[in-house]
Amino acid sequence: MTNYILITILLAGLVTWLSRVVPFAIIKNLTVPRWLINFLSFVPVAIMTAIFIESLLIYHAGHWPGFNLENIYASIPAIVAGVLTKSLLAVVITGVLAMAAIRLLGWG
Amino acid sequence: MNADLTFRSGLKDVIPTLFGYIGVGLAMGIVANTSHLSVLAVLLMSLIVYAGSAQFIIISMLLAGSPISAIVLSTFLINSRMILMSMSLAQYFKQDSLLNNIGIGSLLTDETFALSMNKLNQTDHRLKPNWLHGANLLAYAIWALATVVGCLLGHLITDPNQFGLDFAVVGMFIGLLYLQMITDRSKPIKLQLLVVIFVAITMYFLMRWFPGNIALLLATLLGCGFGMAVSPHD
Numbered sequence: 001m002t003n004y005i006l007i008t009i010l011l012a013g014l015v016t017w018l019s020r021v022v023p024f025a026i027i028k029n030l031t032v033p034r035w036l037i038n039f040l041s042f043v044p045v046a047i048m049t050a051i052f053i054e055s056l057l058i059y060h061a062g063h064w065p066g067f068n069l070e071n072i073y074a075s076i077p078a079i080v081a082g083v084l085t086k087s088l089l090a091v092v093i094t095g096v097l098a099m100a101a102i103r104l105l106g107w108g
Numbered sequence: 109m110n111a112d113l114t115f116r117s118g119l120k121d122v123i124p125t126l127f128g129y130i131g132v133g134l135a136m137g138i139v140a141n142t143s144h145l146s147v148l149a150v151l152l153m154s155l156i157v158y159a160g161s162a163q164f165i166i167i168s169m170l171l172a173g174s175p176i177s178a179i180v181l182s183t184f185l186i187n188s189r190m191i192l193m194s195m196s197l198a199q200y201f202k203q204d205s206l207l208n209n210i211g212i213g214s215l216l217t218d219e220t221f222a223l224s225m226n227k228l229n230q231t232d233h234r235l236k237p238n239w240l241h242g243a244n245l246l247a248y249a250i251w252a253l254a255t256v257v258g259c260l261l262g263h264l265i266t267d268p269n270q271f272g273l274d275f276a277v278v279g280m281f282i283g284l285l286y287l288q289m290i291t292d293r294s295k296p297i298k299l300q301l302l303v304v305i306f307v308a309i310t311m312y313f314l315m316r317w318f319p320g321n322i323a324l325l326l327a328t329l330l331g332c333g334f335g336m337a338v339s340p341h342d
Binding site: 004005006007008009010015021023024025026027037039041042046047049050052059063082083086088092096102 | 124125128131145148152153156157158159162170176179180183184187188189190192193194195196197198199201202206209210213214216221222225270272273274275276277278279280281283284285286288289290295300303307308311312316319320321323327328331332333334335336339
């Protein structure tokens, strides 16, 4: 492993760690204003939606995003499994099996 | 998932999300191997950086010989959503020691954050450090292991996605998002649905100009603002 790789890992790790830890240190010693609590209360739904939608889109610099058809197709049975079972594990397994089937059949 | 907040319960609750770590971790190890990164470099990266999408970017930029400053800046931008998640989660640990807070923050991921938000709906809006330490530590160990195994098996498996394992992480977020929407009683389901639709449309438009990770952060901020604006005022 070269110094180039090692230094990159250490510095990338440092900025990531600071992003994770500094907010904890700040919030701990601060009375959080009501509006901020209200704002942050939308983070879970907003961020999970954004992560999900990102996986359905394909970024093309300078163009409208394309659609990741494989992921879109596999999402449908996964969502149905969620509605039917309310079980995280069932959603994950259904999605993985659906994706394996989609690839086997050459769709997407 | 029940209301139990012990270390053991954390280990148990995180299990369904582990498929995601294993799928993405194996893929990352394989990509690292084909990019001529050593097993030691992969292990160190997984232990020190510990961030899925950022590690993929770091590997591709290392391969391209990008300047360290550019790699570090990209890493920061991709992971800046951690700031929002940490701020959001930190409110529940204000009474706990600084050391516990640092411990929780150090190993927080998208997955364990989402899991914590789901857990809150079962526990009368309380969390305990030990529960999250359990979930975080198991996820951390599995991630490191999966990336190392992926790197070792790199030349055996040519197409890690063949078995659909790469979809595990998407499936997990579908499940976590759905459970969040139906169990979070603090907000009407209609309001949550509005935020979901708003963020989805915003993502599409933002990805006209920004790569996914930046769009994700901006869409989340806009989605929170939108949610505040349309929620009933008290």
